[in-house]
Amino acid sequence: GAGVSQSPSNKVTEKGKDVELRCDPISGHTALYWYRQSLGQGLEFLIYFQGNSAPDKSGLPSDRFSAERTGGSVSTLTIQRTQQEDSAVYLCASSLATGRANEKLFFGSGTQLSVL
Amino acid sequence: DAKTTQPPSMDCAEGRAANLPCNHSTISGNEYVYWYRQIHSQGPQYIIHGLKNNETNEMASLIITEDRKSSTLILPHATLRDTAVYYCIVLNDMRFGAGTRLTVKP
Numbered sequence: 001g002a003g004v005s006q007s008p009s010n011k012v013t014e015k016g017k018d019v020e021l022r023c024d025p026i027s028g029h030t031a032l033y034w035y036r037q038s039l040g041q042g043l044e045f046l047i048y049f050q051g052n053s054a055p056d057k058s059g060l061p062s063d064r065f066s067a068e069r070t071g072g073s074v075s076t077l078t079i080q081r082t083q084q085e086d087s088a089v090y091l092c093a094s095s096l097a098t099g100r101a102n103e104k105l106f107f108g109s110g111t112q113l114s115v116l
Numbered sequence: 117d118a119k120t121t122q123p124p125s126m127d128c129a130e131g132r133a134a135n136l137p138c139n140h141s142t143i144s145g146n147e148y149v150y151w152y153r154q155i156h157s158q159g160p161q162y163i164i165h166g167l168k169n170n171e172t173n174e175m176a177s178l179i180i181t182e183d184r185k186s187s188t189l190i191l192p193h194a195t196l197r198d199t200a201v202y203y204c205i206v207l208n209d210m211r212f213g214a215g216t217r218l219t220v221k222p
Contacts, residue, residue: 004159033210043160043203043212059211091159105152105210107159 002026004108006092012114013082021077021111025094032075033105034067035091043091049075050097082115089113119143119206125217128198134191136216138204141185147209149180151189153200154215160203163189194220 005024013019025032034046045059049069060066064082069075079086089112093105121139128134140149148167152160164171164178166187171178177190191198203215 035212042201042214043154045211048210093159103148103150103210104162104165105150105160106162109159 004092004094004106006090006108006111008111009109010112010114012116014116015084016081018078018080019082019113021079021090021113023075023077023092023094023108025073025075025092026106027073029094029096029106030072031095031097031103032069033093033095034075034077035093036061036088037091037110038088046077046090079113082113084115087113087115119209119211120204120213122202122204122213122216124214125219127219127221128191128194130196130220130222131193134189134194134198134218134220136189136191136202136204136218137186138189139186140204140206143184143206147206149178149184149187150205151176151178152203152205152212153198154203155197155200160212163202194218196220196222 007022032049035043037043047067048056051072052069064080067077089110091110093107095103095105119142148165150165151163154160164173164176166178166180180187199220201215201217203212
């Protein structure tokens with residue numbers, strides 16, 4: 001596609017419910033990143049995929065958070081038993097990641113998650 | 117934690133140059149410095165990157181010190197639309213710090 005696509009753009013859920021956030025990277029981009037941004041805060045790194053593998057998942061805040069990537073393309077971030085502190089904008093980015101000298105990140109517009 | 121440190125906020129007069137500093141004292145020899153900016157409620161946007169030489173594009177200039185421990189992003193003629201949070205990050209560590217909130221004032 002022309003850019004990184006994230007869905008849904010907005011998600012309102014009740015505390016305790018599970019949510020799935022989707023990221024469709026730019027075609028051909030092998031690297032994919034998830035970030036979280038709480039209101040008025042900077043970007044918090046969550047997880048990085050190279051292809052379908054996640055060499056760095058150290059930013060996931062708890063075991064309620066998981067992510068997968070299939071076919072080297074679409075990624076899903078799942079949050080189980082959501083809590084109010086999970087409310088934030090979840091941003092996805094992708095890059096070509098060729099030889100790690102061309103890691104220009106292209107960001108999606110994010111998913112605004114609100115946990116009531 | 118991010119490998120970069122930036123001042124939390126800066127002001128600049130419209131039409132003047134905005135110089136945004138970034139410290140990356142633990143950068144290694146093959147790591148690039150990347151700059152992004154985030155305008156309210158949008159995803160971050162790439163600005164420029166460099167390794168050791170100074171770089172310039174249509175958006176900005178990047179000055180990297182000889183020891184590569186710091187860099188400065190220069191917006192030569194800031195406009196009101198340049199008001200944003202500016203992030204400096206180091207390749208191999210895609211962790212963004214808090215960035216610098218630049219406010220361009222009329």
